[in-house]
Structures are given as structure tokens and as C-alpha cells.
Amino acid sequence: MLDSFLARAALAGLGVALAAAPLGCFVVWRRMAYFGDATAHASILGVALALSFNMSVFTGVLVVALIMATTVSTLSGRGYAMDTLLGVMAHSAIAFGLVAVSFLEGVRIDLMAYLFGDILAVGRTDLAVIWGGALLVIALVGWRWQKLLTATVSPDLAYANGIDPKREQLVLTIALAVVVAVAIKVVGVLLIAALLVIPAAAARPLSQTPERMAAIAAVIGALSALGGLHLAYTFDTPAGPTMVCVAAVMFALSSVVSLVRG
Amino acid sequence: MTVLVDFKNVNLRHGAQHVLDDVNINIVAGEIVTIVGPNGSGKSSLLRALIGALTPASGRIERAEGLRIGYVPQKLHIDPTLPMTVRRFLSMPRKITDKVATEALIQAGVPDLASRQMSTLSGGQFQRVLLARALLHKPQLLLLDEATQGLDQPGSAAFYRHIEKVRDELDCAVLMISHELHVVMSASDRVICLNGHVCCEGKPDVVASAPEYRALFGSGTRGALALYRHDHDHAHGDGCNHDHSHEAAE
Known part of the structure; x- marks a missing residue:
């Protein structure tokens, strides 16, 4: 079954969607939507580094995403607001990344493939990396x-229960970096944040508890991945963006449901 | 008497600003201690240092080993993007059975809220749910940070009566911050008057007549204390909701 590029693509999309769903819920709850964007943009620098040092793209992106995520976590609350820090880091990283790419001699990289992903080119190794990362995050x-x-819910309640909220923030940041790194091949840098945020946002009106929201987000994410792939194949459209479009339509539908319900 | 928490020469800084200077206090098992003090006197910071959310610049905060703390924050905002029923909130971070949850809500006087969303609760209901959650795992020390903020007079009087009942049942110590001096002074075993440092501490009537206390709060509250004490002379039925607040709130 893994011989078919379509089956590989479907499995890859499914893996990313399932890992992104619970993480996306935290991104929404903690108002970190821009965090996903920033980590993703920084990963262009990771791509450039990977190509210069002959590492796998996954490793390069993971390293840069981790550095970026921990830097922002550490610097936040020291005189700069989170959004300012993210703005500085994200745009600097993408600028340095693009400049670094231009120095790479003899390598003509298809930047478009990293910006928008190329799910149909997912190989067996990619698939193993994606599912390995996804299972780790889950x-x-x-x-x-x-x-x-x-x-x-509240850092102070956490402290009172003997939980260190800073450590939990770090766990979340690391998980986010891993998801971005494995998803880059599937949906690309520009659309990773969409796969995190949109299914979670669509699940919100349909949920009573956090667990429900994560589960429904996973279902919506999986449907977006498989449905998007199907539509992309049928209408010959780019796969990553089509998946995000399907997720966006589901968000619209769930919003209508919540409006009708009042 | 078991000492639950011991502050030893605790200094707390916020940047260059001194929040707490050389604070030495301790809390022993089973006592009700109230912290009073003007805005910005470091009351909330003291509680937050106690739970470990703030680290002292110098000095030590010693907690009894395995100390179970129940914490009711000043206010808690649950983001509307986070779906959270009252029942689910009680199971956080440790799962509890439905039976325990139902019992806790009945105890807190809000038996019908289990399936309600936290974000739709009124101020009073929210505080009661927070208290119910704080009491779930039989704390040895209950921390209340202006827990009656936003409650009306009868509501907060009922809240404090509930706290006293809880203390008697669980035999837990209570450390609370409150602005409602007349209620607090009568319900506490000990009062700590804080203004960046400990101004004075002791039994309520001692503190109320201390010059440091009167410098901070004026002598009006002393009258209030006297009035409230008078309350103890006559019994109120449970259904009786009148209080002497109009006289006390000078």
C-alpha cells in the first residue's frame, strides 16, 4: 500500500493532522496563534542551514524551531510583549534564512516546495519521520x-498544585517545534499554523470539555487532510492549500452551527 | 503545634521595587490568620511566594514536608476559547469520582452547577466552585486571596461562615487576605498587618488597637470591630440574612 504516492500522502497528512489537533487546542487556549507562525517562518532558516551543512531538512528545521521557541519563552516577560518578540524573531529568521539560501552555491532549491509543502513527494523515510514525530508529540x-x-487555566493554580507552569510551557514549545518540523513537507511553512489553529477553532463551538475539543479537532483535522488530498487529486490543485481550504470550510460550518444555536 | 509554613527573613523584589522587606511569619496547623494592609502592601505577593510562584530575593520560605495547599486566587479568568465544565474543572489536575464531585458541590452550596460552563457562572458561584476545588484533596493549609471580592454583603458573610465550618471539619489552617475588616477581625485567630513589612501582628483586638494599625486604617474600623463583636451575643437563624453591615461600614 505504501507504494502508492497517494497512500503515502494520505498517511502523512493524517499523521500531521492528529498531532497538530491537541497542540492546536493549546495554541488557541493560550492565545499563541502567532507562535506557530513564528516558529514556522523561522524554519526557512532551518532549511538553509540543513542544505549548507548537509543535514536532513527535518533536523535543520527542528534545531532552528527549538532555538527559536526556547529563546522566545525565555525572553518573554522581560520588557517586551510576546507579540513584539515573536515579530522580531520570526521576520529576522525568515530574512536571514532567505539570505542564507542565496549563498548556497550550486544548489538550486525549490523554495516553493518548502513554503507550500509537497505532500505528493512524501517518501517512505519522510513517512517514518512524520509518524515518529507525530506519535512523540501525541x-x-x-x-x-x-x-x-x-x-x-492559571499558572498560580498550577504552582499551588505543585506544577511548574514554566516547565509545562517548555514542553508545549518543544512539541510545537517538532510538529512544525515534521509538517513542513506536508503543508509547508506558510500553512503549518493554519493546520494548528483552524481545526481547534472549528471544534470550539461543538465542545463542552477540553478533551472533547481536542478529539473533535483531531477528527476535523483528519477530514481536512484526507478530503483536501482527494479534492486536490480530483481538481489538480496544490495539496497543502487545498487541505487548509477544507479545514476553513469546516470552521465556517461550525461557526454557522454555533450562530444558529445562539 | 505543627508549623506548616515558616517565612524566614523573606525579601521579595519586583525589579528594583521592594515588595516585601524582611518578613518573618509562620502559620501553624488549624489556625485562621488574616493578612490586612493597604493596596500594594504585598499581600498577594506574599501568598504567591508561599505557593512558589514568586522567588524571594533573599530569605527562606520553609514548608512542612508534603504540605497540601488549597489555593483560591483573587480572580481567575478562564479564556472563553477553553471549554470547561464545572465538573471537569474539579478534576484538574487530579481526577476525582462523580460521587466526590457531587458531594463537594453540595458542600459548597452549589449542587446544580456540575454541567455548567465555568465562563457562564456568576461571581459568587465561581468563587464557591474555586473553593470547592481547593478543598477537594483535604488541604492542611487553605489560602484565600480576597476570595469574597465581587460578592455582596450577605454573600461574603455566608462565604466566611462556610470557611469557619470547613476549618472545623477539616482542621486545616486558613491564611486569607481580606479588605472586609469587620468580618475578618472577628473570624481570625491572628491578624497580620502588612505594609511592605509586618507592621504588627497578634490577636484581632490587639492589632486593632495598635498604633501602626490605626495609622493605616484609622480608628473607624475599631468601632466596626466592636459592633461586630456585639453580633456574637445573639444567635441568627440559618435563614436569617440580615447583617449589621450598614452600621459597620463606616
């Missing part, structure tokens, strides 16, 4: 779920 978030949730 396990990490599942293991720390209660602590992450308490720290999200």
Missing part, C-alpha cells in the same frame, strides 16, 4: 495533559 501531550491544562 504521547508527550497525553502524558502531561492534566498539568498542561492546569498551567493553561
Whole structure:
């Protein structure tokens, strides 16, 4: 089954969607939507580094995303607002990345492939990396779920329960970096944040508890990935953007449901 | 008497600003201690240092080993993007059974709220749910940071009566911050008057007549204390909601 590029693409999309769903919920709850964007933009620098040092793109992106995420976590609350810091880091990283790419001699990289992803070119190794990363993130978030949730509701309540909210923030940041790194091939830098935020946002009106929201976000994410791939194949449209379009339509539908319900 | 928490020469800074200077206090098992003090006197910071959210610049805060703390914050904003029923909130961070949850809500006087969203609760309901959650795992020390903010007079009087009942049942110590001096002074075993440093501390009537206290709060509250004490002479039925606040609130 893995011989078919379509089957590989479907599995890749599914893996990313399932890992992004619970993480996306935290991104929405903690108002970190821009954090996903920033980490993703920084990963262009990771692509450039990977190509210069002959590493795999996954490793390069992961390293840069991790550095970026921990830097922002550490610097926040020291005189700069989070959005200012993210703005500085994200745009500097993408600028340095683009400049670095131009220095690469003899390598003509298809920047478009990294900006928008190329899910149809996913190979067996990519698939292993994507699912490895996805399972790691799901396990990490599942293991720390209660602590992450308490720290999200209130850092002070977390402290009183013996939970260190800064450590939980770090866990979340690392998970985010991993998802961005594995998703870059599937949806690309520009649309990773969409796959984090849109399914979670669409799940909100349909949920009563945090767990429900994560589960529904996972279903919506999976449907977006598979449905988007199907539509992309049928109408010969770019796969990554089509997946995000399907997610956006589901967000619109769930918004209508919540409006009708009052 | 077991000492639950011991502040030893604690200094707390916020940047260059001195929040707490050389604070030495301790809390022993089972006592009700109230912290009073003007705005910005470091009351909330003291509680936040106690739970570990703030680190002292110098000095030590010693907690009894394995100390179970129940914390009711001043206010808690739950982001509307986060769906959270009252029942789910009680199971955070440790899962509890439905039976325990139902019992806790009945105890808190809000038996019908289990399936409600936290974001739709009124101020009083929210505080009661916060208290119910703080009491779930039988704390040895209950911390209340202006827990009656936003409650009306009968509401806050009922809240404090509930606290006293809880203390008697669980035998936990209570450390609370409050602005409602007349209520607090009568319900506390000990009062700590804070203004960046400990101005004075002791039994309520001692503190109320201390010159440091009167310099901060004026002598009006002393009258209030006297009035409230008078309350103890006559019994109120449970259904009776009148209080002497109009006289006390000078």
C-alpha cells in the first residue's frame, strides 16, 4: 500500500493532522496563534542551514524551531510583549534564512516546495519521520495533559498544585517545534499554523470539555487532510492549500452551527 | 503545634521595587490568620511566594514536608476559547469520582452547577466552585486571596461562615487576605498587618488597637470591630440574612 504516492500522502497528512489537533487546542487556549507562525517562518532558516551543512531538512528545521521557541519563552516577560518578540524573531529568521539560501552555491532549491509543502513527494523515510514525530508529540501531550491544562487555566493554580507552569510551557514549545518540523513537507511553512489553529477553532463551538475539543479537532483535522488530498487529486490543485481550504470550510460550518444555536 | 509554613527573613523584589522587606511569619496547623494592609502592601505577593510562584530575593520560605495547599486566587479568568465544565474543572489536575464531585458541590452550596460552563457562572458561584476545588484533596493549609471580592454583603458573610465550618471539619489552617475588616477581625485567630513589612501582628483586638494599625486604617474600623463583636451575643437563624453591615461600614 505504501507504494502508492497517494497512500503515502494520505498517511502523512493524517499523521500531521492528529498531532497538530491537541497542540492546536493549546495554541488557541493560550492565545499563541502567532507562535506557530513564528516558529514556522523561522524554519526557512532551518532549511538553509540543513542544505549548507548537509543535514536532513527535518533536523535543520527542528534545531532552528527549538532555538527559536526556547529563546522566545525565555525572553518573554522581560520588557517586551510576546507579540513584539515573536515579530522580531520570526521576520529576522525568515530574512536571514532567505539570505542564507542565496549563498548556497550550486544548489538550486525549490523554495516553493518548502513554503507550500509537497505532500505528493512524501517518501517512505519522510513517512517514518512524520509518524515518529507525530506519535512523540501525541504521547508527550497525553502524558502531561492534566498539568498542561492546569498551567493553561492559571499558572498560580498550577504552582499551588505543585506544577511548574514554566516547565509545562517548555514542553508545549518543544512539541510545537517538532510538529512544525515534521509538517513542513506536508503543508509547508506558510500553512503549518493554519493546520494548528483552524481545526481547534472549528471544534470550539461543538465542545463542552477540553478533551472533547481536542478529539473533535483531531477528527476535523483528519477530514481536512484526507478530503483536501482527494479534492486536490480530483481538481489538480496544490495539496497543502487545498487541505487548509477544507479545514476553513469546516470552521465556517461550525461557526454557522454555533450562530444558529445562539 | 505543627508549623506548616515558616517565612524566614523573606525579601521579595519586583525589579528594583521592594515588595516585601524582611518578613518573618509562620502559620501553624488549624489556625485562621488574616493578612490586612493597604493596596500594594504585598499581600498577594506574599501568598504567591508561599505557593512558589514568586522567588524571594533573599530569605527562606520553609514548608512542612508534603504540605497540601488549597489555593483560591483573587480572580481567575478562564479564556472563553477553553471549554470547561464545572465538573471537569474539579478534576484538574487530579481526577476525582462523580460521587466526590457531587458531594463537594453540595458542600459548597452549589449542587446544580456540575454541567455548567465555568465562563457562564456568576461571581459568587465561581468563587464557591474555586473553593470547592481547593478543598477537594483535604488541604492542611487553605489560602484565600480576597476570595469574597465581587460578592455582596450577605454573600461574603455566608462565604466566611462556610470557611469557619470547613476549618472545623477539616482542621486545616486558613491564611486569607481580606479588605472586609469587620468580618475578618472577628473570624481570625491572628491578624497580620502588612505594609511592605509586618507592621504588627497578634490577636484581632490587639492589632486593632495598635498604633501602626490605626495609622493605616484609622480608628473607624475599631468601632466596626466592636459592633461586630456585639453580633456574637445573639444567635441568627440559618435563614436569617440580615447583617449589621450598614452600621459597620463606616
